[in-house]
Amino acid sequence: MHECNTGHEVLVVVGQVRPTPGAAAPSLHVLLWQHSLGPAAGRWALPGGEVRDDEDLPTSATRQLDEKVDVRELSHLESVSDFSDPGRVPGRRVFASGFLGVLPSDADPDVPDDTAWFRVDDLPETAFDHAEIIARARIRLAAKLSYSTLGFALAPEEFTLSLLAQLYGAALGHPVDPTNLQRILTRRGELVRCGRSAPPGPSGGRPAALYRFAERRLRITDQFATLRPPGPADG
Amino acid sequence: MHECNTGHEVLVVVGQVRPTPGAAAPSLHVLLWQHSLGPAAGRWALPGGEVRDDEDLPTSATRQLDEKVDVRELSHLESVSDFSDPGRVPGRRVFASGFLGVLPSDADPDVPDDTAWFRVDDLPETAFDHAEIIARARIRLAAKLSYSTLGFALAPEEFTLSLLAQLYGAALGHPVDPTNLQRILTRRGELVRCGRSAPPGPSGGRPAALYRFAERRLRITDQFATLRPPGPADG
Numbered sequence: 001m002h003e004c005n006t007g008h009e010v011l012v013v014v015g016q017v018r019p020t021p022g023a024a025a026p027s028l029h030v031l032l033w034q035h036s037l038g039p040a041a042g043r044w045a046l047p048g049g050e051v052r053d054d055e056d057l058p059t060s061a062t063r064q065l066d067e068k069v070d071v072r073e074l075s076h077l078e079s080v081s082d083f084s085d086p087g088r089v090p091g092r093r094v095f096a097s098g099f100l101g102v103l104p105s106d107a108d109p110d111v112p113d114d115t116a117w118f119r120v121d122d123l124p125e126t127a128f129d130h131a132e133i134i135a136r137a138r139i140r141l142a143a144k145l146s147y148s149t150l151g152f153a154l155a156p157e158e159f160t161l162s163l164l165a166q167l168y169g170a171a172l173g174h175p176v177d178p179t180n181l182q183r184i185l186t187r188r189g190e191l192v193r194c195g196r197s198a199p200p201g202p203s204g205g206r207p208a209a210l211y212r213f214a215e216r217r218l219r220i221t222d223q224f225a226t227l228r229p230p231g232p233a234d235g
Numbered sequence: 236m237h238e239c240n241t242g243h244e245v246l247v248v249v250g251q252v253r254p255t256p257g258a259a260a261p262s263l264h265v266l267l268w269q270h271s272l273g274p275a276a277g278r279w280a281l282p283g284g285e286v287r288d289d290e291d292l293p294t295s296a297t298r299q300l301d302e303k304v305d306v307r308e309l310s311h312l313e314s315v316s317d318f319s320d321p322g323r324v325p326g327r328r329v330f331a332s333g334f335l336g337v338l339p340s341d342a343d344p345d346v347p348d349d350t351a352w353f354r355v356d357d358l359p360e361t362a363f364d365h366a367e368i369i370a371r372a373r374i375r376l377a378a379k380l381s382y383s384t385l386g387f388a389l390a391p392e393e394f395t396l397s398l399l400a401q402l403y404g405a406a407l408g409h410p411v412d413p414t415n416l417q418r419i420l421t422r423r424g425e426l427v428r429c430g431r432s433a434p435p436g437p438s439g440g441r442p443a444a445l446y447r448f449a450e451r452r453l454r455i456t457d458q459f460a461t462l463r464p465p466g467p468a469d470g
Contacts, residue, residue: 004241006242084286085291
């Protein structure tokens, strides 16, 4: 046994599509808190911290979001990558497990005073390797929207196609056409019409149909599914 | 500072599609070594071990495969998940970072005597949570074949469609039709004809065309790529 000079922390990139000040389209934001003391004083950091002896990593991530930034409404939480550079923080070795957490666009957590939302395209000065962790989580989110049903996590229970295209566009980083998005999601069997319409917006216009996701559950949209031999359930 | 009762190890699920004894089709195998001492004596374990103070996780995984099982020919290595149950190994807390390593089907590493290949469908008694790590890596491999170009990692530089379909079938866990596979991979722009044919096999027959992958590099095959606005290069 030697003196313990190794730690293990979880850090969570909490992503939410939120209104962009001064712009029509919303954009992807992340939640950061500002260090007031220590080697990163003044810099902004991801919520998280040391894993306790009696908890696993997802449990720790969930607990720390709850205790430290009052976030409890995640629609999705997944491990993205480990960050294990021996010199990633000064003084001692700390392994970090980076998670992606997603909040639906209609969640409105009451975050503490030292905490704020930042557009991922306009981050403040971040602590240690946190900018890299944010970049990796952002890439994961965009990629996973393409190959899985993760889009549900961005959206409220019910939404118009126009809103959904804005949410995908913000997370993917480029404009998304609602009609093309509808085509892709309908082909995958993900979209269901609610049979009702949204109330007209402030600018009036025709009422827009409301949709929901067939399931709010993560699945890989398998391009090789058509190669699978028919099972008993397929008759 | 307290006594150090926490460790961090890497464990690598080395997967390779290899001939199945007594069957025509090859199958997915993993490389395991047999504990001769300690709490897991007699059980089979994934290659890996403690991360050194001066190395990050991928460096450690690569070093330990080299030093412990003489494997150097990986076509792909990726982190799959952390295994962080506080009681996953007896005596002290050890975080494990589980990696997936892939060997192309024509690699033939000269592994040590206490090491052997096992079909993933017919594993021996494994140590600790290693069966779960293998299961997670297997799911990752199958999913990623569907949404990325990872198939290159299973295959030799040049291959017939018939061999490629066997490799995909072994990794996905169900038969794959060569013509359908060709259609999907051609649509994605992944397959290139070499312009030559393989020598006829022992049973004779027509010579089969040889193919290769356009790139031996991992990319996500983006279903939303068609939604992207045209960039300067597309103009």
